[in-house]
Amino acid sequence: MKSKNFLWDRELSLTEFRALKRSHKHIRVVTSIQRKVTELESGQLSNAEILRLAGDRTKFRKWQDAKKGLWSWSVADLDAIIIPKTGEPGPNKKLMERWYAVVQAARGAPTAAEPVQPATESVLERQYIDALARIASLEEALARSIRHGER
Structure with a gap:
């Protein structure tokens, strides 16, 4: 060899x-x-x-x-x-x-075939958390607009 x-x-x-x-x-x-x-x-x-x-x-x-x-x-x-x-x-x-x-x-x-690596898991986890934060901010904006529209 x-x-x-x-x-x-x-x-x-x-x-x-x-x-x-x-x-x-x-x-x-x-x-x-x-x-x-x-x-x-x-x-x-x-x-x-x-x-x-x-x-x-x-x-x-x-x-x-x-x-x-x-x-x-x-x-x-x-x-x-x-x-x-x-x-x-x-x-x-x-x-x-x-x-x-x-x-x-x-x-x-x-x-x-493709083992999931810790780095990939952490990237996906961050993307998930970012998406949840974005949803929460959109829900807040929607609630504000509904409140302002009701007045």
Whole structure:
């Protein structure tokens, strides 16, 4: 699975990692996500191992195995299905949806094609509250106009 032909595809110290070109850092993370998802989908790991190694995004991000070319990273937005700050799809959404499906199956939970993210829920909640406030203000305006019309 691991290739020794690339400077970035090996165990690196922090200094060596920082010296990499930005594009190589990106390729390293995307390649590692792909390899980790493939490893999880391979069927070679038990449900307990899947949950221990990659049961949540933080564990998935920190999971490292130099022999298999699985590297860790620290930028959380790279493994987000939906970026919480913007509500936009993450850069590796398709891969992370595959990760999500494997983890849900390991937990014994039904998998959803599009899991609802907390950021999406909070946006919808705000929209709902705004709509309720708008309805209340319209009802007040209607009541005022009726009162003024009756005089």
